[in-house]
Amino acid sequence: MKRACKGYKKAMAKITAEVEKAWQTALKARANAHSPYSKFKVGAALKLKGVAEAIPGCNVENASFGATICAERTAFTQAVAWHGRFEPEFLIVATDEVQATVPCALCLQVIAEFSSDNLPIYLANTEGVQKQYTLKDLLPYPFRAFKASP
Numbered sequence: 001m002k003r004a005c006k007g008y009k010k011a012m013a014k015i016t017a018e019v020e021k022a023w024q025t026a027l028k029a030r031a032n033a034h035s036p037y038s039k040f041k042v043g044a045a046l047k048l049k050g051v052a053e054a055i056p057g058c059n060v061e062n063a064s065f066g067a068t069i070c071a072e073r074t075a076f077t078q079a080v081a082w083h084g085r086f087e088p089e090f091l092i093v094a095t096d097e098v099q100a101t102v103p104c105a106l107c108l109q110v111i112a113e114f115s116s117d118n119l120p121i122y123l124a125n126t127e128g129v130q131k132q133y134t135l136k137d138l139l140p141y142p143f144r145a146f147k148a149s150p
């Protein structure tokens with residue numbers, strides 16, 4: 001079953017119920033973000049092939065700013081902790097910004113460590129999914145020291 005999220009842009013292809021469910025997971029994770037410094041809450045949800053529930057992530061800031069970790073990376077590090085080896089199906093990132101917010105370069109590099117170039121990355125806000133890209137769209141030339149196996 002396919003349907004659109006509230007506020008969904010007409011120009012985009014319809015998203016699946018699975019993506020919408022992951023969007024809800026990302027919004028719940030976003031509510032738990034620890035962002036006392038930036039006040040910029042971000043949620044993410046990483047859907048894995050063969051795993052029903054998407055893995056949530058949120059940004060976790062630190063007084064020592066370098067120790068801050070983004071929502072996308074918390075989702076991927078949780079996937080490693082829970083599953084060891086896994087195959088990402090898609091990632092969704094949610095903020096409350098009007099403009100779609102793309103993952104930072106550090107996160108794109110971490111995503112590339114575990115994902116194929118055609119991994120769908122959905123960008124959303126609290127109203128719905130705003131954009132869909134692939135990893136290759138956002139990081140055309142990732143650094144890969146070795147071929148990561150799923």
Ligand SMILES: [Zn+2]
Nearest residue numbers: 070103104107
């Ligand atoms: Zn990031």
